[in-house]
Amino acid sequence: MKLRLFNYFFIFLILLSPSSFAQVASAECGSLENAFGPFDYRVERGNNLHLVEIAHFTPAVEALIKGNAGYLGGDLDYTLRAFPNHHRALMSVMRYGERSKTAIPKDMRYSVECYFERAIRFRPDDAISRMIYSMYLAKNGRNTDAVRQLDLAAAGAEDKENAFTHYNLGLNYFDLKEYGKALAQAHKSYALGFIQPALRDKLKEAGKWTDPETVDDETGKSSTDIAK
Secondary structure, eight states, rough: OOOHHHHHHHHHHHHHHHHOOSSSSSHHHOOOOHHHSSOOTTTTOOOHHHHHHTTSSSHHTTTTTTOOOSSSHHHHHHHHHTTOOOOHHHHHHHHHHHHHHHSSSSTOOOHHHHHHHHHHHHHHTHHHHHHHHHHHHHHHHHHHHHHHHHHHHHTTTTOOOOHHHHHHHHHHHHHHTHHHHHHHHHHHHHTOOOOOOOHHHHHHHOOOOOOOOOOOTTTTOOOHHHHH
């Protein structure tokens, strides 16, 4: 119980810290109110998502080949106004920004970073949106901000037994050379039954892997104490 209270207190402190907020302000990134939506991409898998994707987020749009209902930027914008945390669309917008080499790609309403700000403003507990945002920040040389987004995602994932989320957090931490945090996430994902070995292999190759500490049921001693 004390650990859970600490986790909630930790999340509360991070969210209050001025440095935890996105570098772009909500005012410049627009209201989330929309004629259609907004809907949560994680849970809305019915007709609303189908209508948006069949008209505005086709395979050609996702691959940045061409627009469908209009211009490419317009279709991406529509998708992310209807589903602010549409993970695949966020990835496409990030790549569109890289290709265009501008803060606001052609035919888009907001800057690339604004779409990430809108996603996490809409659903602050969406770990995947924060991980994609972290990737964007790292690509732009903002590693401190990138780690902060992963920390927020990890803090929100503490009470959720989602091995895949912990595993991907570990991979992202590893890419940022946050090896201790990558190891902690690896231990959590493997303890939950995730069997993909790539993260463990990366940590071993970097000389950063250690087996998780275990406790002997009879003696109450940890594996570390036993080894001494």
